[in-house]
Amino acid sequence: MASPSIQGTETISCASDVAALINRLRRLPGKANLLWYLILGGLFLDAYSNAALGAGLSPMTKELALTPGQVGLLTATAPAVAILFNPASGWLAARIGRVKPLLLAKLIGVMGALLTAYAGSFETVWAGRALVGVAYGTDFAVAMAMLAEYTPAGLKGRLNLWQCVWYIATTSNLALTLVCYRLGIGTDIWRWSVGSSAVIAGALFVLQLLFLAESPSWLASRGRLADAALSLHRIYGFDVVPGERAEAPAGEQRTIGFRQIGVLFRKPYLPRTLLSTFISLTQSMQYFAIGWYLPVISLAIFGQEFEKATIGSMVFNAAGIVGGALSAYAGRRMGLRMSSAVGYAMVFVLLLALGLGFGGLPTVLAFAVPFLFIFFHSAGPGANGKSIAALSYRSDIRTLGTGITGMLGSFGSVIGLYIFPLIKESLGLGPTIAALSVVPLLGFVVCIVIKWDPTRSGIDPDGETIDLKPAPVPAPH
Template sequence: MSSSAVATSRSIANVSQVTALINTLSKLPRKANLLWYLVLGGLFLDAYSNAALGAGLSPMTKELTLSPTQVGVLTATAPAIAILFNPAGGWLAARIGRVKPLIAAKAIAALGAVLTATAGSFEAVWFGRGLVGIAYGIDFAVAMALLAEYTPAKLRGRLNLWQSVWYVATTVNLALTLLFYNLGVSVEIWRWSVGSAGVFAIALLVLQVVFLAESPSWLATKGRLPEAAKSLRRIYGFEVTPGTAADEDVPAQERKIGFRQAGVLFRKPYLPRTFLSTAISLTQSMQYFAVGWYLPVISLAIFGQQFQTATLGSMIFNVAGIVGGALSAYFGRKIGLRVSSAIGYAFAFAILLMMGLGFGKLPIAIGFLLPFLFIFFHSAGPGANGKSIAALSYRSDIRTLGTGVTGMLGSFGSVIGLYVFPQIKEAMGLGPTIALLAVVPFLGLVSCLLVRWDPTRSGVDPDDEEIAIKFAGSAA
């Protein structure tokens, strides 16, 4: 047993006691750490699957003779379907647990990758990408919630590591695509890129089936205390026994959670938290996808028109995201998620103004440095924080509803970034469009200044907060 685990046996009678026990840890035991990164691996797969199509979009368009409209539909399919399956995945996880939806998402992702890689028509590719969108929507809502429930309070900043993993996955996909290119794969390179996502999905499916353990917090909210005790022992090495809760001491352990209960996210004390996590998720998504859409163009302009040099250029830009995403966990721990988001927005606002107003006039070195810095401050600040704040702001029985609903609302930002801003660009030109885009991080900054909530600085676990609210109501 890990030295960090509790050696003496104790009793657990409710979810508050479960989370309090986990929060006694200053670091995760080896087994818990393995499971933590295994869940994070699902987010790697989500990012990899999203990048897989983009890396081979041009050769796929040539091979299947796709029209611009069809290309746009394929690009939109996965994120659009994810909008619907974010809350669906959250609802499902609130009803049947965290692990089953995560495993189902890997199976769906593998099937979608195989269908896309072997497709011979637009319709087949579209269907495969639809399955990828379903998997992405389910997995992201559930994985962030499970990571929050696995993580002690002192380590909550590490949830932001998902942002670094996102850029690592994109870079790995670019590197493999470059490898396939050098091996002589030509027009069918997109099939190799998408097919490799299926290999990752199957490997992760097997590992999660074998190793993942259900969230003890969720089990406790369902009154399944013997299973919660078993899960605590399996994950952390805690020796605990299930207790019996007196009705007057704790909230009801079994709650029926459905879409009707999502209304609690928009009432006190959760309304400000829902507003902040949604605002950050929406604005960071808008600014990233709008600017990210033009990064390949910038890369081609700087590194040349050849596939190899342009791909290497895109990988260099992703380095900024990897470093920034890794540092976001540090910043989240040191200054909090809200403040680090505000600082990131402030830099993004200034950089976008300089990029837009100086477009076509700046030296090549500055033209490269500005988007590199934008990606860094985006990933180090708001890029990760919307989803992390949502995962940490709600009590266990509604946590996946919170991550699902705010994820759905935030996903509209990707649609706006990918499709509304290109339309503005056609009417105004790229420089003015980028300058106009600076209003997005400005609005994100204002949101962070208006709402003072920060789950890493509140000092109260949401499950403990539920107990306090009940006691206050009883006293009144």
């Protein structure tokens, strides 16, 4: 794929100039495309690390003799820590750039995975999972923001591919767990599952260190126009020169810190923040309560044989791969908000049916319902909460916005992961699933009430409202 051809040079004076230049592209040139997927690889690691514990949860529980409360605490630790590090990493990325926090996340991910894999007690596993939470919280908000800044407005639906990558990562970890099982590794199977994420984190660290270029939109928003021009050339092949720095609009704060969080809850950002937060909160709650426990659900459906349950989980996650791949198409056709609403409506019906009929459904339906749950979750709200956040803010507050949204959304993960085992222990699996159907119902209502949609309102990668009609490409200087 050839780099974009521009006759002569053009001048950039602010982040909006950078965004306008990137928005001309109808497709990403070869190098930019490779870098885009390299950033996306960090989200693969986040998903893989989260799935690693779930895939080996049953043998780990037996080996370490864990109580239900300890299991709930371990599974909730990573997202709980991410609650703190989502906004912290967003603030850090707003101050020092996108690349450094991404690299730091990979190093912490290596340490967390190795500590967990070699753990001999509940306390050590917990410490390792806490480090994984730091890496997860640091990486996710920054990566989504950077992807948004790398992506032309006409290709913004690509951001939803993170959901497809999430399920590919989960399925990959399940496949590794199955291979370890067939090799007769025994109860140590969870150590291999968790430890393999250290290898992925290390490889990503090296690749991102060697090849990633800083976001030109962030550089321009900080007044570093010469660096932004160089980054545009490295990523896209654009031949641009720095101009005289444009003054920020009156009253607009460009030095962003925690004291500026209030801007996310004022016009025009309030409805954007509320919608992305509620979608992130409810989708993570329903996923981490149900989808993350698919190995447990598979055991209940297919019997207590580990191999059959793992294969069943892999098939369930295949629905997520397909749904995640289709989420970009669904978002383009219906908008991110309405595709979320449709997904929530279907998930509500499916959870209610699975919960009320659990144990009494024919095997075909008992399999089809969770399969469809994963499909509609990944095609709708599963992808959209984080994508809406990444597309809703200008470059200087984008990581702060995605960080705060991620923090609030992580509460859903904690609730789902910690409360689910406890409710399941007292009520049973079926009634617990039925009770959780109220979560997608709430998400549906929010999507109907709040009308904001970045794919329908015309928002460029720097967060400014633009005309949805394509503007003519200006002649080069």
